[in-house]
Amino acid sequence: MGEFDLIDRYFKRPVRRAALGVGDDCALLAPAPGMQLAVSSDMLVEGRHFLSTVDPARLGHKALAVNLSDLAACGAKPLAFTLALAMPQVDKRWLAGFAKGLLALADEHGCELVGGDTTRGPLNICITVFGEVPAGAALLRSGARAGDDIWVSGTLGDARLALEVFRGTLQLPAEAFEIARARMEQPTPRVALGLALRGIATAAVDVSDGLVGDLGHVLAASGVGAALNADAVTQLIALGAPASGAALGVEVQRTCALAGGDDYELVFTAPASARKAVEQAGHASATPVARIGCIEAAPGLRIVDASGAPLTQRFTAFDHFG
């Protein structure tokens, strides 16, 4: 099967909103008047971002989800994406599964595949995603101000628990492991929350490399510091509840929640006066939100417990060249 047949067979579908889709030299996008186009690219490499044993449908989901998560962090509405795919050989079963997971999530978000490239090579998935946002309305990393609350969506740390099980450093009961594994392999991009936070949040970023590291980008871009309540954060591990049977130690919980990575939740800031509006945005988008700290004028991130006492443990972000 040749390169062009591959695209046709597995990925080509009728174009809806784009002016021109898969099959010409370029795709053509026509943003609505007054709209800016938000663009993000993520590259996923086997062994680094996913295990070779992952179900291809889950991988297709995740490859697009991590890109949609970037749109969510900007408050942009998904429009379209391109897919570039290098594969060591043509594996029809793998391709069918990958396309199924990818296109199911794309459909869920009305995000259409408009172009791309396939080639032979070590497995590598590169997606570039396009969204639209009214000019001036994008959520940036640079807007956090002293006094703002720090919020985070959903749950944190469970994806990292699954990774540690795969690495053999942790054991979980079967049911708990499946919950953690689903979080690692099929993250939920918080697109609806990002849209609902337009005009409310002052800054936002998605948690891909770990809460502490990604919040650090907001602090650096905004020229501020923060106090982060480690106890509030640690409560956000779904498997941290005694009922899960996971029986996690406090250090494991703190590390995974604060610096686990692969969460694809939104961490964002908003003035204290907007607490009700943030809660309504969470409710309207059916996304849990929790207040986990506050922005301060003094630079640096201070991680404290519920009593305000500083933690001595160090937490660092996951760095792909660390």
Added chain:
Amino acid sequence: MGEFDLIDRYFKRPVRRAALGVGDDCALLAPAPGMQLAVSSDMLVEGRHFLSTVDPARLGHKALAVNLSDLAACGAKPLAFTLALAMPQVDKRWLAGFAKGLLALADEHGCELVGGDTTRGPLNICITVFGEVPAGAALLRSGARAGDDIWVSGTLGDARLALEVFRGTLQLPAEAFEIARARMEQPTPRVALGLALRGIATAAVDVSDGLVGDLGHVLAASGVGAALNADAVTQLIALGAPASGAALGVEVQRTCALAGGDDYELVFTAPASARKAVEQAGHASATPVARIGCIEAAPGLRIVDASGAPLTQRFTAFDHFG
């Protein structure tokens, strides 16, 4: 050196036209009113699209050039691009060279780097490029009509000659090899010609996989056939001239010119009534153009010699999964 330092050190520059550049979750692009955005992605893999020994500056040039060539084939004006890069390790000398070649070509075309991703993995370069074109003015593959002339820009086949030297199937004098090698490693995207052909050409495609194969995409998309003058095409090999000293056999010349690949020239169609306009577009963009055949109503591609007699030799496109 960490992932974020890498981006900052080698690739981050002040943003000019984009609303927001490298360093947030998304880049923001603001197309001018009435403009459509043309988008294309290409993925380059070591050993498949380039040799491991290639000069990194030339590779940086080529990685962007092949994407700009897609914009050229649509008649789109380059605006911006994203870069996703997987590398087995951080090699500062390689990165500095790659960035230099990449950004020099980007500057030449006013095309700014607005975002991307870096990660550890087998060497893989994925660029997504954005250009603008007035709504309805893009050159598509589907517009060729019976009676149209077929034109091609520049020279054809020299890149393939260099590849055959690297493969050991051909020998060239040192000077001729350097000419061929430069064509293979530093193709010239025909952006100015593509812009000049708006409103003149009825269809266009860039020659990446070989003239015969890429022209075939135009024929298929347009529902037409063509007669291609193999002798006119073969004359377009720069190293085919006796003065080059390359002393190429006629079969080698035909194969390389008709199906060599990696040329990044434009093959396009235009009505016979537009011959003067096409020549003026070539002149205005300082790009040689040559008439090499004509579109016919009957499906299929007929390759003929200067007398009109059909050639029996078969020419096929380069297929990354062939």
